[in-house]
Amino acid sequence: MARTQPTPSLRPTIRDVAAQAGVSVSSVSRVLNREPHTSPELHARIMRVVDRLGFEPHSAAQALRSRASNTIGCMVSDISNPLYSEMVNAAEEELQRAGYVLMLGATRHAEERETAFISAVRRRRMDGLLLFAGDNTHKDFTSALATLDLPCVGIDREVPGAPSVRADHRGGGFEVTRYLIGLGHRRIALLTGPAAVLPSTERVAGYRQAHIESGLDVDLDLVRPQVHGSGIAFSDVCQLLQGPAPPTAVITLGTHMLASVMDAFASNGIRYPSDISLVCIGDTDLARHATPAISTLTWDLSEIGRIAAKTLLERVRDGDQAQDTRPIYLPTRFILRHSCAEPRAK
Amino acid sequence: MARTQPTPSLRPTIRDVAAQAGVSVSSVSRVLNREPHTSPELHARIMRVVDRLGFEPHSAAQALRSRASNTIGCMVSDISNPLYSEMVNAAEEELQRAGYVLMLGATRHAEERETAFISAVRRRRMDGLLLFAGDNTHKDFTSALATLDLPCVGIDREVPGAPSVRADHRGGGFEVTRYLIGLGHRRIALLTGPAAVLPSTERVAGYRQAHIESGLDVDLDLVRPQVHGSGIAFSDVCQLLQGPAPPTAVITLGTHMLASVMDAFASNGIRYPSDISLVCIGDTDLARHATPAISTLTWDLSEIGRIAAKTLLERVRDGDQAQDTRPIYLPTRFILRHSCAEPRAK
DNA sequence: GCTGTTCTTGGAAACGTTTCCACGATTGAG
DNA sequence: CTCAATCGTGGAAACGTTTCCAAGAACAGC
Incomplete structure (x- = not known):
């Protein structure tokens, strides 16, 4: 723990530059910070020394004095x-x-x-x-x-x-849900991120709004927020599919979850789009290249x-x-x- | 540009802590850095003040003096x-x-x-x-x-x-190539990253080695390094497929490139594994869930x-x-x- | 030629820590 | 009981910048 006196740095300081250029420390600082009121000759002389010594200001010292850490x-x-x-x-x-x-x-x-x-x-x-x-x-x-x-x-x-x-997650959730409702779906599952993050709450809000505008009730059992990173999507989907009133459409996140959802479909012997409809949120290679390709809600990250x-x-x-x-x-x-x-x- | 004198910080400094605790600055520093030779009473008194004031040391000052920026x-x-x-x-x-x-x-x-x-x-x-x-x-x-x-x-x-x-990219490249050679392939395309990065050079080395050990010549036209992020994989694969001696197998990177390769197959009316064999490097959802699923070389990132x-x-x-x-x-x-x-x- | 301005520069005081050094108080060995 | 070692603490000097202030030089207006 006990440290010795810091060895004197081998790297040149602004003082070295000033000494070698035969000017004051403050002049060097002014030149380096491109302040006004510095003569061109001074500027040239100082910059020559700076280049020769390879001087680089110590940002901790700058931060300490100038109160900006960049x-x-x-x-x-x-x-x-x-x-x-x-x-x-x-x-x-x-x-x-x-x-x-x-x-x-x-x-x-x-x-x-x-x-x-x-x-x-x-x-x-x-x-x-x-x-x-x-x-x-x-x-x-x-x-x-x-x-x-x-x-x-x-x-x-x-x-x-x-x-x-x-991103307008609310509007996106609304658009996707309305589209599925328009196709005739009445039981639409929504697998989204953790309940306490904004994109999820907004998405759910859009989902609700689309239901309300179509005069439909929202079955909250169909809304499944996912805890982070866990593979819970798979069992959630299985549970829904095997339940008494399975969804006819699923909206899911594209990253981290789409693959689990597809696995769940496969292991229940269910195919999209014939048995169930599928939309994912966030475009991925998998969504684009799955067969059939998967409709996606996307935005400019x-x-x-x-x-x-x-x-x-x-x-x-x-x-x-x-x-x-x-x-x-x-x-x-x-x-x-x-x-x-x-x-x-x- | 001209800045005014920095406004005095509202945040407490080590000096404030020392003053309020009625001890010296150096004692505060010692306590905070868990050095030996500090009495328990002093420790307690100082920590109480630290908590009350919400003191947090200024890391730029620490870095300046102690020469460690963490x-x-x-x-x-x-x-x-x-x-x-x-x-x-x-x-x-x-x-x-x-x-x-x-x-x-x-x-x-x-x-x-x-x-x-x-x-x-x-x-x-x-x-x-x-x-x-x-x-x-x-x-x-x-x-x-x-x-x-x-x-x-x-x-x-x-x-x-x-x-x-x-990662043992050379060994991986060797293993995949040898596997394909074992299946009977003689013209194996290798789509890898930029030529000047280590994983690519190593991979190519493994690919060569597998050929050499099987007494096969390497056709360097089949080795296609890709410049970063460009969609050049698509046209590279098309060119190879339409050439006089098309490859019978393709090894490609899994991220960023696999999708392009699949597109190229599709637009040339070619199917894997019947028309061509395919292996990708770096496992992805797409590799796992493509139909048919794609054999992959992976490692623990x-x-x-x-x-x-x-x-x-x-x-x-x-x-x-x-x-x-x-x-x-x-x-x-x-x-x-x-x-x-x-x-x-x- | 004198009296303000504006430029250009240097000196020195900060910024907030850590760490060296010194000094009195305690402890232990003989 | 004395001498040396150790402990606990405070004072002060760094660390490397920026920026305030002062002062001389140059310059304009009268």
Whole structure:
């Protein structure tokens, strides 16, 4: 534990640059930060020394003095989920272009990791925070978030006092459900994500709305939120299919769950679209190339990531101005393939 | 540009804690860092104040003084590639547990972004670096890397002076190729990643070796490295199928490319396994659920990420000791499904 | 030629920690 | 009982920047 005196760094400091150039430290700083009131000759002389020594400013020292870390936190439940990784990828590209570095914190749905990451955000004085869909029921976390006082953008989640960027999951859920109802389906199962994340609640809302507008009742037993990553979709579908009033159509998430649903169909000897209709949410290779190809609700993940990053950067730059916290919605798009049909006559 | 004097921080500093507890700053630091030689009473008194004020040390100040940023850089070409995101996910989990934060830098195959990220690593004095498969032909980058003098681990890539963690792509390529040769195939196409990344070169080496051991010549026209993310696989396969001596089997990457290959088969009116055999590298939902299901070469991505992170942490802790730079290999596993058959008699 | 402005530069004080050093108090050995 | 070692604590010097302030130089207006 006991550490020795830090060995003097081998790397040149701004003082070395100043000494070699025969100027003051403050002049070097001014030149490096492109401030006005520096003569061209000074600039040239300093930059020559900077290049020769390969000087690179120590960002911790900069952060300490200037109170800006050029760092953006990115909290996501699970970066290996392709939905998230595509959004994070686009966001990171945008941030990188603006000179920021992205600090990743994967929470894996555990509140302790969420609060731990918030603590890291505070200690490292990050300049902003990107929050991806997460559990709304985590109270310790949301209260920690509320006291954070940091530019923040929610992606597919609400953050009090901050704008959010979202796909129109409600509209998408509505469109898909209405389409199936229009085909004649009356018992439509909805397998979606965890009940406490925004895309799921919105989707369910759209699903309800479509039923209501058609004068149909909603059987909540058909709505099956899934806990994270577990293979529960398989048994859920089996249970529904073997129940007294099986669904005639299934709406499911495309990633992580579609495969389980198809397995469940197969092991019950059921085929789509003849025996049952199938729509998935989130386009994947599997949806496109399954035989028959599966109709899909999709939206632009990269665009969401980009917009979120841009919105956050605006807020970081404008400081306390620009308190427009209205959510930004992106449309979903329904791609018709060959996985749906009218329900069988009894 | 001209900034005003930084507003005095509202957040408590170690000095505030010391004052409120009526002790010296150094005592607070010692208690917080769990050093020996601190009395229990002092510990209790200080911790009480720390909790009351909600004190959190400023990590930039810590980094400046103690020369440790508790930060690990992670350079990856494209985080939206599921192969990478799964490895990064596992690595991040391991690093998080050890108290480190992961800084993500996606390079998108551009050398300028690679060197820019190395510069960020230096300026931020990161404690270690995880390098995921990248282009070996980028000379500016590799030379920048060589002068970095930082604990580093390569994942599916070689890094001079550093250990690497790799799947046995050569062995996997060998096994698959030998299997197809055993079925009687003599013209086997290999669609793999960019020529300059390690998994591809190793795979091709295994492919060659299998041919050589069977006394067969390798037709290099059948080996098709793919540039990143482009849909070139489709046209490559079409060209091969329509050529004078079409392949009787195809080995392709599972992510990003398998779908294109299947499209190419379809648009040439060709079916697997009857007309052509198909194996993919990297298991996916599509490979599992395509009809017929596709035989696959797979390996444990999460395990690679975990091992890489652990290896890096060891090196970070041990400083300059432990200069064992031997690569760590993980086995691949060939999963037989129903996509291969003996070639048709002419 | 004098009196404000505006440029250009240098000096020095922060930013918030950790760690070295010093010093008195305790403890243990002989 | 003395001397040395150890323990517990405080003071102060770093770490490497940015930015305030001051001061001289150049320049304009009268």
